[in-house]
Amino acid sequence: MKKLMMSLAVLLPALAVAQMYYMPMMKYGVPKIASGFGGTSPSVVHNNGPASFQVNVGTGTMTSSGVITLPTTFYGWSCYAADVTTPASNMTQQTGSTVSSATFTNYVRTTGVAGNWPASDILQISCWPNTSN
Numbered sequence: 001m002k003k004l005m006m007s008l009a010v011l012l013p014a015l016a017v018a019q020m021y022y023m024p025m026m027k028y029g030v031p032k033i034a035s036g037f038g039g040t041s042p043s044v045v046h047n048n049g050p051a052s053f054q055v056n057v058g059t060g061t062m063t064s065s066g067v068i069t070l071p072t073t074f075y076g077w078s079c080y081a082a083d084v085t086t087p088a089s090n091m092t093q094q095t096g097s098t099v100s101s102a103t104f105t106n107y108v109r110t111t112g113v114a115g116n117w118p119a120s121d122i123l124q125i126s127c128w129p130n131t132s133n
Contacts, residue, residue: 029071031127034101036066038119044068050077050127054084057123062116065095065105072100073129079104085122090115092123102127 031053033042038058046054050070057066070077076097081104083090089109096103104123108115 034067064114075130079127
């Protein structure tokens with residue numbers, strides 16, 4: 001029991017610090033479409049903050065890249081994106097980051113070349129703030 005109490009005494013302050021500095025960024029701030037994706041009505045849907053949200057790329061004149069505005073961090077963002085509508089033919093990857101945004105590009109799986117998203121394609125995205133340069 002004494003060993004467990006000592007372990008908790010070390011672990012709990014570390015968790016409190018992590019929650020104080022990182023969790024608010026996951027809870028607050030709404031990702032928004034800054035540019036790109038589709039020409040008509042691209043939108044962030046099923047938003048749970050930067051940690052988990054979906055993007056509907058919209059319709060109209062489609063593109064192969066898009067930028068999402070995120071809460072400001074010290075060192076930018078690391079994001080993972082998955083195409084949940086057409087995963088067999090499209091692969092979306094993060095291709096850029098600033099302290100307040102992330103850029104994504106769609107690649108055609110058969111060629112490996114950047115290609116336009118299909119209209120109304122849904123992307124599942126998770127972003128985490130970088131901890132250093």
